[in-house]
Amino acid sequence: MRLSRWVILTATTAFVAATGTTPRVSAAAAATEAVAAADGFLGTLDTAQRAKATLPLNATTRTVWSNLPTGITMQVGATERNGLKFGSMTAAQRDKALALLAAVLSRQGYRKALDIVNADQRLEDTEGPARPATSKVRFGRAEYYLAVLGTPSPTAPWMVQFGGHHLALNITIAGAASVLTPTHTGAQPATFSMNGETIRPLGRENDKAFALVNALDAAQQKQAVLGYNVPNLVVGPGEDGKTIQPEGLRGSAMSDRQRTMLADLISEWVTILPDPVAAAKMNEVRANLRDTYFAWAGSTSNGQEAYFRVQGPTVIIEYAPQGANNRPSVDHIHTIYRDPTNEYGAKLATP
Amino acid sequence: MTRPRWLAVVGLSVAVTRVDGHQLDELLQSTKLDVSSQRVSVALTLSPGTAVAAELIRELDGDRDARLSPEELRQFGLIVMRDLALTVDGRPAAITLVRAESSSIEELGDGMGALRLQFVAAGPLPPGQHRVRYQNVHASDGSVYLANALEPTDRTVEIGRQRRDYFQRSLELEVAVAPPHQRAAGGVMLAAAVALLVVTRGRRRLRVLKPLRSLR
Numbered sequence: 001m002r003l004s005r006w007v008i009l010t011a012t013t014a015f016v017a018a019t020g021t022t023p024r025v026s027a028a029a030a031a032t033e034a035v036a037a038a039d040g041f042l043g044t045l046d047t048a049q050r051a052k053a054t055l056p057l058n059a060t061t062r063t064v065w066s067n068l069p070t071g072i073t074m075q076v077g078a079t080e081r082n083g084l085k086f087g088s089m090t091a092a093q094r095d096k097a098l099a100l101l102a103a104v105l106s107r108q109g110y111r112k113a114l115d116i117v118n119a120d121q122r123l124e125d126t127e128g129p130a131r132p133a134t135s136k137v138r139f140g141r142a143e144y145y146l147a148v149l150g151t152p153s154p155t156a157p158w159m160v161q162f163g164g165h166h167l168a169l170n171i172t173i174a175g176a177a178s179v180l181t182p183t184h185t186g187a188q189p190a191t192f193s194m195n196g197e198t199i200r201p202l203g204r205e206n207d208k209a210f211a212l213v214n215a216l217d218a219a220q221q222k223q224a225v226l227g228y229n230v231p232n233l234v235v236g237p238g239e240d241g242k243t244i245q246p247e248g249l250r251g252s253a254m255s256d257r258q259r260t261m262l263a264d265l266i267s268e269w270v271t272i273l274p275d276p277v278a279a280a281k282m283n284e285v286r287a288n289l290r291d292t293y294f295a296w297a298g299s300t301s302n303g304q305e306a307y308f309r310v311q312g313p314t315v316i317i318e319y320a321p322q323g324a325n326n327r328p329s330v331d332h333i334h335t336i337y338r339d340p341t342n343e344y345g346a347k348l349a350t351p
Numbered sequence: 352m353t354r355p356r357w358l359a360v361v362g363l364s365v366a367v368t369r370v371d372g373h374q375l376d377e378l379l380q381s382t383k384l385d386v387s388s389q390r391v392s393v394a395l396t397l398s399p400g401t402a403v404a405a406e407l408i409r410e411l412d413g414d415r416d417a418r419l420s421p422e423e424l425r426q427f428g429l430i431v432m433r434d435l436a437l438t439v440d441g442r443p444a445a446i447t448l449v450r451a452e453s454s455s456i457e458e459l460g461d462g463m464g465a466l467r468l469q470f471v472a473a474g475p476l477p478p479g480q481h482r483v484r485y486q487n488v489h490a491s492d493g494s495v496y497l498a499n500a501l502e503p504t505d506r507t508v509e510i511g512r513q514r515r516d517y518f519q520r521s522l523e524l525e526v527a528v529a530p531p532h533q534r535a536a537g538g539v540m541l542a543a544a545v546a547l548l549v550v551t552r553g554r555r556r557l558r559v560l561k562p563l564r565s566l567r
Contacts, residue, residue, distance in 0.1 A: 072454075228517045228519050231496075
């Protein structure tokens with residue numbers, strides 16, 4: 001059987017069994033659980049593996065991430081991701097690695113991450129055989145890396161990075177606080193079947209955005225819909241520290257219901273983190289909703305190609321189908337999630 | 352033509368780094384304009400998809416040695432520069448190439464590489480309202496474009512309305528530049544207003560507290 005144990009964990013029932021059914025009750029408890037999970041993972045590694053999996057946390061190491069597959073020089077110039085890749089782990093080590101991932105993510109965040117990984121495996125299965133033997137490019141489950149930056153601590157800042165093609169989770173943890181920005185999610189294929197289930201890793205993001213743009217009246221849509229084609233992310237990987245002039249419909253020009261829908265859309269990225277931390281971030285997002293812009297480019301019919309951007313004082317989100325001939329493809333999505341005030345947990349007094 | 356002094360600092364550095372997303376049969380050209388009162392900086396990233404990478408590599412690798420030399424990158428940057436135009440209040444502004452970087456030829460060929468070109472243009476913007484217009488028509492057949500303005504880090508600069516054509520080959524910005532002293536004065540005024548508010552609220556609080564104290 002080709003499915004490894006960690007892939008089987010994506011089945012909802014198995015996942016719930018593995019992570020428990022009770023929501024976490026406090027951020028402090030989640031932080032303690034994350035430290036224990038990190039120690040548990042690192043404890044399974046031999047010396048050489050541990051040297052790969054652990055790095056110091058500093059302004060250079062934490063920026064090593066990308067949307068790109070293995071084998072391609074990243075935007076920051078590095079040729080390999082931080083950490084130890086799943087393909088270099090034993091089954092027992094992969095289980096512990098996944099347990100760490102589950103400990104630092106919410107249930108839906110963990111599910112989303114593994115759905116993205118499984119989509120990439122599907123891409124590898126379909127495109128890998130046709131790839132020239134000389135190509136260094138690699139996709140698939142084995143090419144996802146897990147890294148621990150700094151020393152796992154219930155008080156001092158440390159970081160978990162999990163990434164591969166179309167996924168870069170940068171989770172900075174400091175005591176009860178944790179920060180997800182910057183984070184990249186993507187999917188190709190954006191829809192696929194697995195174990196009899198239709199998987200859309202970024203389906204809710206797509207559907208909530210289309211619902212919001214269609215909840216706007218004509219005048220609001222005129223403001224929100226940009227009059228030009230947007231073929232890709234503007235502040236994607238490699239664009240740390242850059243904030244563009246906001247455009248689109250400002251939250252102050254929305255109704256309460258529309259602002260609620262906007263917050264719900266943003267929550268798709270925020271709630272990748274565990275509940276208590278995500279709730280605090282969502283409170284911040286809601287407090288700034290009137291100063292948050294929603295911009296759209298493309299069709300407003302769900303199922304068609306469209307780009308959107310959410311930009312507020314503490315959040316930037318972009319969702320960009322990737323395509324060809326000025327026609328983005330709905331089956332290849334890139335997104336970025338940033339907080340211009342708190343990238344890599346800048347507010348947490350990280351090194 | 353006498354160039355402003357900031358344009359004189361134009362050392363060309365070449366490095367082998369950096370890539371962006373991956374289009375397939377298009378050349379993605381993404382520009383970010385950084386407008387300050389001293390200059391307009393133009394950062395242009397070109398990311399070729401697999402289907403168009405070979406053509407770009409032929410253009411880049413003039414001596415066909417399957418390697419990109421600093422001079423080849425500089426020459427390519429100059430070719431691109433000829434297809435860029437920047438005007439300030441309708442007057443053309445000189446554009447100068449200051450940096451050219453590229454991924455390896457192999458990565459470009461895989462549709463996963465990128466070239467990053469950095470230009471500077473348009474000398475000091477005096478205080479007042481300005482209209483900055485940028486246009487990129489390089490390889491317009493087969494390219495897609497992004498053109499955006501960064502939020503100014505120069506506190507004297509504010510960007511107002513933005514206009515683009517449908518393909519984002521052009522971007523026009525309304526730019527307001529305040530005199531440095533006015534901004535400074537504005538800052539002082541703001542600080543004074545905040546201080547006044549704090550004092551006023553403090554007095555109100557004292558007024559509330561006094562009766563409470565008198566009850567003790």
